Amino acid sequence: MEHTYNYFYVLTAVAVMAIVTYIPRMLPLTFMRRKIQNRFIRSFLYYVPYAVLAAMTLPGILYSTANVVSAITGMAAAIFLAYKKKGLLIVALGAVFVVFVTEQLWAYVPMPL
Amino acid sequence: MSADIKSAYLRGLQNGIPICLGYLSVSFTFGMMCTENDLPFWIAVLISMTNLTSAGQFAGTALIINGGSLFEIGLTTFVINIRYLLMSLSLSQRIDPALSIPKRLVMSFGVTDEIFGVSMQAKGQISAAYFIGLMTAPFWGWALGTLIGATAVSLLPDMVRSALGIAIYGMFLAVIIPPAREEHALAWVIVLAALISCVFYYAPVLNQLSSGWVIIICAVLASSFAAVKWPVGDEEEGEA
Structure with missing residues (x-):
């Protein structure tokens, strides 16, 4: 799929991302001296990154390749490698490799999905 | 620059090298993902140099690719990065209370999971020189990895490029699954x-x-x- 972008939109979005990434890093370090005491807020903030990444992964991963079958095999490979505590690049490229192999093999399966 | 400040900076620089190597490979994948979705390489590098974060910039970039609204992009990135409030807060307890605002502003830019994690392993007070030294190699590693990944992918054949769509999700799984085991x-x-x-x-x-x-x-x-x-x-x- 060929994408074309409106660069004003893209650059504005990048600026927005940079600002909202910097603000939470900057505010406490620059201005605050005390610790958050509220245990709920501390716990909530601890879980947030995991929830966000999980929600982004599913079901998006299923539609990230040429077909759902190759996506499922790629996802299985990624889960296996991640479970084995392999590094980010190994997991990502392992999934890519399995998707690639599946798609090549899929071309020889006579039944359409 | 006094000898103390220089040695603290160099110690930070040295401690940052392992982080830099890890960042090279992650940002390489990010660069590939951008090019795979037809974003020009200089935008990929610009994103890495201004954001210096993993999950937040991946999510924001994924939304840019899908044409999300600026409000959605800002809010999503902010929600993901809200954890930095905690790290920045912890760090604020470990620095010299008299440290100047400009130095604090520079240090803030380097609050990432890994840089924060390594800095908190240092004994006693964390000096600005040490922390800024620690930020240096990872920052350049992040930018350089993005550039290499973004430019390398265009040399790949289409068959391979179509399989790369799953890379970003593989990376997400690699971030969330290992700690979930424990x-x-x-x-x-x-x-x-x-x-x-x-x-x-x-x-x-x-x-x-x-x-x-x-x-x-x-x-x-x-x-x-x-x-x-x-x-x-x-x-x-x-x-x-």
Whole structure:
């Protein structure tokens, strides 16, 4: 799929991302001296990154390749490698490799999905 | 520059090299992902140099690719990066209270999971020179890895490029699964958030909502549930 972008939109979005990434890093370090005491807020903030990444992964991963079958095999490979505590690049490229192999093999399966 | 400041900076620089190597490979994948979606390489590098974060910039970039609204992009990125409030807060307890505002502003830019983690292992007070030294190699590693990844991918044949679409999701799984092995609360957060996300994707009416909002709803529901059921103690907080 060929994408074309409106660069004003893209650059504005990048600026927005940079600002909202910097603000939470900057505010406490620059201005605050005390610790958050509220245990709920501390716990909530601890879980947030995991929830966000999980929600982004599913079901998006299923539609990230040429077909759902190759996506499922790629996802299985990624889960296996991640479970084995392999590094980010190994997991990502392992999934890519399995998707690639599946798609090549899929071309020889006579039944359409 | 006094000898003390110089030696602290150099010590930081040295401690940052392993982080830099890790960043090279992650940002390489990010660069590939951008090019795979037809973003020019200089935008990929610009994103890495101005954001210097993993999950937040991956999510924001994914939304840019899908043409999300600026509000969605800002809110999603902010929600993901809200954890830096905790790290920045912990760090604020370990620096010289008399440290100037400009130095604090520079240090703030380098608050990433890894740089924060390594800096907190240092004994006693964390000096600005040490922390800024520590930021240096990872910052350039992040930018350089992005550039290499973004330019290398265009040399690849189409068959390979089409398989690269899954790379970013593989990376997400590599971030969330290893810690979930150790901590069952994290595993539940992941399963719950993924489940809610699927409901919003497949259920009629609910699937009208755009992806940025779905992520925020998933994050708030799953994290609140876990925060009530498995509140974290003091010892876990630096790891978020």
